[in-house]
Amino acid sequence: MILIIDFGSQYNQLIARRVRECRVYCRIESPEVDIDYITNLKPEGIILSGGPSSIYEKGSPKVDPAILNLGIPVLGICYGMQFMVSALGGDVKRTKKREYGFAELNIKEQTGLFKDAGKKTDCWMSHGDSIAKLPKGFKTTASTENTKIAATANPKKKLYGLQFHPEVHHTPKGTRMLRNFLFDICECKHTWTMKSYAKESVNQIKTVVKDKKLILGLSGGVDSSVTALLIHKAIGKNLTCIFVDNGLLRKDEGSKLKKTLKQHLDINIRFVSAKNKFLKALSGVTDPERKRKIIGKVFMDVFEAEAKKIKGVEFLAQGTLYPDIIESQSAFGGPTAVIKSHHNVGGLPKNMKLKLVEPLKYLFKDEVRLLGKELGLDDDLIWRQPFPGPGLAIRIIGEITRKRLFVLREVDDILLEEIKNGGYYKKLWQSFAVLLPLKTVGVMGDQRTYENIIAVRAVSSKDAMTADWARLPHKLLGKISNRIINQVAGVNRVVYDISSKPPSTIEWE
Ligand code: XMP
Numbered sequence: 001m002i003l004i005i006d007f008g009s010q011y012n013q014l015i016a017r018r019v020r021e022c023r024v025y026c027r028i029e030s031p032e033v034d035i036d037y038i039t040n041l042k043p044e045g046i047i048l049s050g051g052p053s054s055i056y057e058k059g060s061p062k063v064d065p066a067i068l069n070l071g072i073p074v075l076g077i078c079y080g081m082q083f084m085v086s087a088l089g090g091d092v093k094r095t096k097k098r099e100y101g102f103a104e105l106n107i108k109e110q111t112g113l114f115k116d117a118g119k120k121t122d123c124w125m126s127h128g129d130s131i132a133k134l135p136k137g138f139k140t141t142a143s144t145e146n147t148k149i150a151a152t153a154n155p156k157k158k159l160y161g162l163q164f165h166p167e168v169h170h171t172p173k174g175t176r177m178l179r180n181f182l183f184d185i186c187e188c189k190h191t192w193t194m195k196s197y198a199k200e201s202v203n204q205i206k207t208v209v210k211d212k213k214l215i216l217g218l219s220g221g222v223d224s225s226v227t228a229l230l231i232h233k234a235i236g237k238n239l240t241c242i243f244v245d246n247g248l249l250r251k252d253e254g255s256k257l258k259k260t261l262k263q264h265l266d267i268n269i270r271f272v273s274a275k276n277k278f279l280k281a282l283s284g285v286t287d288p289e290r291k292r293k294i295i296g297k298v299f300m301d302v303f304e305a306e307a308k309k310i311k312g313v314e315f316l317a318q319g320t321l322y323p324d325i326i327e328s329q330s331a332f333g334g335p336t337a338v339i340k341s342h343h344n345v346g347g348l349p350k351n352m353k354l355k356l357v358e359p360l361k362y363l364f365k366d367e368v369r370l371l372g373k374e375l376g377l378d379d380d381l382i383w384r385q386p387f388p389g390p391g392l393a394i395r396i397i398g399e400i401t402r403k404r405l406f407v408l409r410e411v412d413d414i415l416l417e418e419i420k421n422g423g424y425y426k427k428l429w430q431s432f433a434v435l436l437p438l439k440t441v442g443v444m445g446d447q448r449t450y451e452n453i454i455a456v457r458a459v460s461s462k463d464a465m466t467a468d469w470a471r472l473p474h475k476l477l478g479k480i481s482n483r484i485i486n487q488v489a490g491v492n493r494v495v496y497d498i499s500s501k502p503p504s505t506i507e508w509e
Pocket of ligand 1: 292386387388389430464501504505506507508509
């Protein structure tokens with residue numbers, strides 16, 4: 001296990017991704033963790049991340065310097081390196097010119113971090129401070145034109161520092177350097193697999209939940225489905241899943257999910273049909289934010305009422321993922337900041353007083369998919385595109401009525417079928433249809449029509465923070481448009497959304 005100390009770098013998740021890609025487990029922790037906590041974790045190595053602060057600034061984040069004397073190998077990256085140097089008696093100074101972007105790295109010896117990294121290689125710099133003087137026992141191991149001490153090492157103490165960022169892909173030999181740190185210097189083993197994770201996680205859930213009851217809100221997405229399978233493996237019948245059909249789902253979604261999950265396991269699922277409640281509360285509402293608030297509130301009312309029917313529940317499980325935790329934990333935040341991440345969990349009713357179980361909270365999305373595969377989840381569910389909680393309500397611009405829901409569902413179903421047939425479903429982050437509150441004139445047969453417009457949206461993205469509109473082939477777009485107009489009564493025009501995020505968003509509302 002590798003411990004990453006988070007000094008606030010925008011690249012922290014990337015460091016964790018790179019380590020996990022090497023099949024080594026890692027955790028990101030705040031610099032405020034105390035030394036006993038660190039020794040208890042028994043990390044094979046420690047990575048001190050970069051960060052936006054200057055080491056000599058008042059209030060800049062610091063970790064207990066005893067971390068450098070545990071005999072555990074440490075790699076400091078950018079600010080992390082400056083922290084290490086400064087804590088051990090070296091000097092860090094502001095550079096005249098901020099260095100940002102590519103630089104050519106001249107490597108002195110191809111050993112340690114630089115084994116097999118060549119003599120010269122590109123590296124990615126992003127710093128305003130530099131090392132002016134190294135502490136005793138350290139030597140310069142690489143430099144660039146602007147930065148004399150671009151890398152340093154004290155091999156005897158297993159302390160290493162890089163001024164540049166090995167985790168970004170602009171440093172082509174970066175992964176090689178990280179691997180050298182993990183496998184040569186820290187002597188890690190490639191043991192991080194989803195098989196081992198599943199086993200460990202099931203044992204942990206058993207220890208925590210024991211013979212008590214647990215409930216889980218099942219949405220039909222990959223995160224909550226994998227959470228369900230994992231917990232079911234641990235506590236069997238004591239898990240009850242609650243699936244709320246809010247009437248805003250895609251065509252046949254509820255029944256498909258029921259079939260998929262039941263097919264595999266004998267999971268206890270309560271399917272609650274609450275369509276009327278949701279539609280009544282949404283009647284006449286057109287404002288997107290009000291739609292979201294109403295849906296959230298009705299969901300909690302329904303979920304709570306259902307949960308109360310199950311006697312003796314003590315735990316509530318959620319499919320929270322690692323990025324949610326990392327994003328809500330600041331470099332300066334202690335445990336209180338971490339708790340904030342849980343509020344997305346849907347504002348749990350306070351009087352429920354349930355203890356939280358979040359078995360995926362140290363996993364990234366692609367790892368959750370691998371874990372789902374390991375647990376035997378259907379490919380259909382594993383590769384399901386994200387679907388927003390408020391469902392079709394935010395894809396019907398304007399008022400939500402049964403009739404408009406029916407039209408959008410039929411259109412959406414055709415669109416997905418064509419996207420899947422064309423081999424694009426897994427390649428796209430999301431693909432969906434939006435029903436506009438506008439009508440235009442058309443002609444069908446010899447008849448004039450005056451019907452709805454559908455907008456088709458298809459985007460590629462890594463994490464939904466940014467997205468690009470998908471360059472789908474014209475032939476496929478033509479087929480989609482043709483089928484929608486011919487097969488769905490009430491639609492006579494289809495347009496394709498060619499905006500990226502930013503400045504647009506993925507959803508239209
Ligand atoms: P935007 O539209 O903000 O969407 O670019 C980014 C991602 O978030 C999803 N999304 C939501 N998910 N509740 C959700 O659970 C919501 O209210 C919501 N709004 C947007 C969206 O589908 C996309 O994947």
